[in-house]
Amino acid sequence: KRAALYGLANSIASRVGAQQVVTSTVVGLLVEQGMATGEISDIGQIIMGSLAEPSDSSAETSLIRLSREKVGEVVAEQPTNYVIPGYLVMFVFFAAAQSAAIIVRERQNNTLERLLSSSVKQETLLGGIFIGTAAKGVIQIVIFWTVGLLAFNMDLGIAPAGVVVLSLLMAIMSAAFGLMLATLVKTERAAGSIGTLAALIMAPLGGCWWPLFILPQWMQGLAKITPHGWANAGFNKLMVFGGDFNSAVPEMLALVVFALVFGIIAVWRFRTSAV
Numbered sequence: 001k002r003a004a005l006y007g008l009a010n011s012i013a014s015r016v017g018a019q020q021v022v023t024s025t026v027v028g029l030l031v032e033q034g035m036a037t038g039e040i041s042d043i044g045q046i047i048m049g050s051l052a053e054p055s056d057s058s059a060e061t062s063l064i065r066l067s068r069e070k071v072g073e074v075v076a077e078q079p080t081n082y083v084i085p086g087y088l089v090m091f092v093f094f095a096a097a098q099s100a101a102i103i104v105r106e107r108q109n110n111t112l113e114r115l116l117s118s119s120v121k122q123e124t125l126l127g128g129i130f131i132g133t134a135a136k137g138v139i140q141i142v143i144f145w146t147v148g149l150l151a152f153n154m155d156l157g158i159a160p161a162g163v164v165v166l167s168l169l170m171a172i173m174s175a176a177f178g179l180m181l182a183t184l185v186k187t188e189r190a191a192g193s194i195g196t197l198a199a200l201i202m203a204p205l206g207g208c209w210w211p212l213f214i215l216p217q218w219m220q221g222l223a224k225i226t227p228h229g230w231a232n233a234g235f236n237k238l239m240v241f242g243g244d245f246n247s248a249v250p251e252m253l254a255l256v257v258f259a260l261v262f263g264i265i266a267v268w269r270f271r272t273s274a275v
Helices: 002-037 040-051 080-108 111-117 122-151 160-184 188-205 217-223 227-239 245-269
Strands: none
Touching: 080 111, 080 122, 080 160, 080 188, 080 227, 111 122, 122 160, 122 245, 160 188, 160 227, 160 245, 188 227, 217 227, 227 245
């Protein structure tokens, strides 16, 4: 396609260039003749006539035809379609990261150890903590989408189911991260500090504060090292660019991978004592 366009452009340019050479030559000869004979006014009329547009009967067929057709009004994109999803991703992840401090506090108070000393199994305890954190994220998601739809006339695109699935995966991934963080730190203060730092670094890097599609390609690639970047890219496909459900499947799978990695580390490192 590019070669064909270049060929067409070169053909037009060569034709226009040839016409300009002929016109310049004729004008030059007429000026020299006028200077020699002194009939400058007559020569001026001849030049103006030669530069005038040809009549319809003698005009050559143009290589380019321009036609206009109005198909509708230009509709500006709703900023809320990428602003609200970005802040949703940031706050859901931030809340899940902060939940790590609560888990560490319960571990320091020996609450987890006492639960395991009863009939509660470790898998049940981990599952309960995970589900509780994910449920908080789902509540945040419901609030964000409800306010966005009712107050800001937000558009979920042609595949609302894709937006819902992507949102749930974001909540699951964030809960897995919070659980992993709780198993990696020793103190409640460290959990709160690291959780806040991680959330505030990943948010701008992953496109929560500004849309990813306005950034250069290398920054869009850098955003893919964070789950935020994948989540925001999926929301942009569905809510800004009019993509269908299948268009956001790669982003959904990426969030699943992040959730699995965080979950495996959490199970491996989980301990009930503060030591």
